[in-house]
Structures are given as C-alpha cells and as structure tokens.
Amino acid sequence: MADNDCRENLITASIPLFAAKGLNGVSVREVAGAAGVNLSMISYYFGGKEGLYAAVLREQFAVLEKLDELEQMDIDTLQKFEWYVRATISRYRKSPYLLRFYTSELTNPTVCFEAIVKPAIKKVVQMLLETFTDGLSHERFREGLNPADTVLALAGMINFYFLLEPATAELVDHAPQRDEELIRHIMDIFTRGILK
Amino acid sequence: MADNDCRENLITASIPLFAAKGLNGVSVREVAGAAGVNLSMISYYFGGKEGLYAAVLREQFAVLEKLDELEQMDIDTLQKFEWYVRATISRYRKSPYLLRFYTSELTNPTVCFEAIVKPAIKKVVQMLLETFTDGLSHERFREGLNPADTVLALAGMINFYFLLEPATAELVDHAPQRDEELIRHIMDIFTRGILK
C-alpha cells in the first residue's frame, strides 16, 4: 500500500461499519480487516478507535457546510424552505450513512456528541428559525405559529421518512425516484399548514 | 434479597442504562451493580445479556398495545389522528426511554429488531394508513395525497420533536407544560395540510 492510502482506506471502510453497529459494536480488528490494513495503523493515524470514529463523524458532518448558502439566497421564504427540503433529501441520498450517525449520536451519544454533532444540529435548527422569522416580517404566515414547533415539524417530516425506512420498507415505497413527489408532498402540507 | 426481586431489579435498573448507551455500551457488571444484584443472575434469569435486553425491549414495547383501541373508536378521522398524536406524546412522557429504544434499534439494529421492533412499528404505520384510507372514503381530504407520505409526515412531526431534544434543549422549550400547545400546533399544520 502506498502513499496515504492507509488513512483513507480506514475511514472509507469504517463508515458503513460504524453506521450499522455504532462505535461500541465494531472492533478495531474488524475495521482493519475491512480496510485491508494492519490493525496498528488505527493508532498510528488516529490515536485509537475513538479518534478514527471522530474523524469519520467530522467527515460525515462536513457536508452540512453547504447550508450556509441559504442565508444569502435572494428567494422568498417558502422557496428557501423548499430548497432546504430538497438539499436535505439529496444529501441523504448522496451520503446514505449520515442519518444513521445523526440518530445514533442523538440516542446513544459518544464523546463526539457535544463537540461535533450537537453544534451541527443546532446550526441547522437555528438557520431554519432565522428563515422562519424572516418570513414572519413579510407577514405571509398565519398567526399563532410557534417558530420552533413549525420548523421542527418540517424537519421531522423529512427525517422521519428516512429514519423509518428499515422498518417500513415493505409498507412504503422509499425509492429515490419518488423523491420529487415526496418533496412536493411535504411542501404542500407545510405550506398549507403555515400560510394565512 | 428475597423472592423474585432480582429479576425485577435487573430489568428496572437496566432500562436507563440500555437506553442511554445501547446494548453494546453497557456491561453485565454495570447492570448488576446498578441493580444491586449478583452478576450471574443475568444468565440465571434471562439466559444472558441479550436475553435481558430482549426482556427490556418487550416490556417497553408492550405499551403500544393500547393503540388497538383506536380502530373501534366512533369518532371522525381527524379526531382519530389527534387521539394518536396525544396518545403518542403522553406515552413518551410516561415512558421516557421508549423513543430511545425505537431509534436505537432503527439505526443500530440488534437481534431484537426483526422480532420485536419492526413488527411494532409496522403495526402503528398500518393502523395510521387504515385510518387515513377510512377518511378518504368520506372525501374529506384533498386529492393527490399519498397515504404513506401523509401519515409518515404526521408521525415525523411528533417523533422528531422528541428525538432532537438532546441537541436543541437550549433552542427549543421541550417542557411537558407545552405539550397541549404542541398537539394543537401539529394538528393545525396537519389538518390544513390535508383538508380540501
């Protein structure tokens, strides 16, 4: 093996393992075997198993950076929400393990939760809250809406759909071909739900 | 220790442990210590650690049985949905670890997933789908609604609100005092979203 293949191989190979079984469910021997790399390389490059896991998590959550764009976009509030829905869904398609790391850390937090996961989630929620508040000033929304409940409802419709897939695959069609229909469906409910 | 205290103590003590750290994150010594019971009692009563975990899961998911009532209720469809929302939220309040076991199994499935968790989830979704189909026949809903997307949207609004609490506690008020407001809020969005 040449160059820095080792480091990359370890990260690539451990993503599906950590995603499926969690930090405690995977042994260093298993990871090293899947990466086709010697066990000692984990300590060599990452200082240990937790270091590798943290590197994986950092890489997975790096894709969230794109969300910053939304603030500068010159479109109306509902279009911003639709952009968020579409971006989130396409992110889950391109990075099929991301939601697993999200929910795994939310339910069984590791050392990485406070440092990596929580700030990432707060950032997204905060961004959605600002978008909503912006929309309020244009008075397009009906009165009595709680900002937090509203944006969490939108986020919940998207995320729960993907979270439930392992249990409802036989009941619900989760095919990517339906994503545009799903986006339209979610935005329909949300729009009718919050507009005057 | 007298009678069958051991067995009960083990289950009671292991619920918060398994919920917080998952099956692999908790050792039998930790569980036995928390239960104030000898380590070997786990194998004695449950045949091993996995058996104890399965017993805990079965107990946690037993509360879902109540949902059967909904089918026989003589109220209109939207009231049924509201009953479901209220029942789900009050269940999460009374059984604060239930959602953890849900999502933990969805993201990092153990041997219990296929036997216990998946059937429980399918049952709920199926029940919601039937409720929705019932409502359709009375033509109260607008056209173009996808049944699965619709009921998952409703379930998502509820569940995601609780799932996100560890990350958004500083941003969103998750106090039980707000539950009725939350129910009204979710039902408002959902009702406006699906009615003609």
Place this chain on the structure above:
DNA sequence: GGCTGCAATACAAACGTTTGATTGAGTTTA
C-alpha cells in the same frame, strides 16, 4: 411436631475469550 429432601434463589470466584493498544523488526516505495 420433627425430620428429610428438594428446588429456587442468590452469591463469590474463576473461567476462557476478546478487547484496544503498543512494540519492534522487517518490507516496500519514491
């Protein structure tokens, strides 16, 4: 009643295995 035998409950100690981590010497590659 008094005794015996048994099954259930509980405990402490030890078992063999796997864990994550480290080491040091050797091999490859640029």
Place this chain on the structure above:
DNA sequence: TAAACTCAATCAAACGTTTGTATTGCAGCC
C-alpha cells in the same frame, strides 16, 4: 535514505459466562 506501511507478538484490562456453594422455604413422610 526516509517515509509509509506490514506483520506477528504481546500486554493489561474488560468482557460474558459458568461453576460450586450457601441459604432459604416448603412439601412429603415418619
């Protein structure tokens, strides 16, 4: 030659399980 990497061996600690023993309560029998 220096850096990247392999390989096998080794370590202490933690793991889940099993073993052997002590205690208890109760049924059956004399």
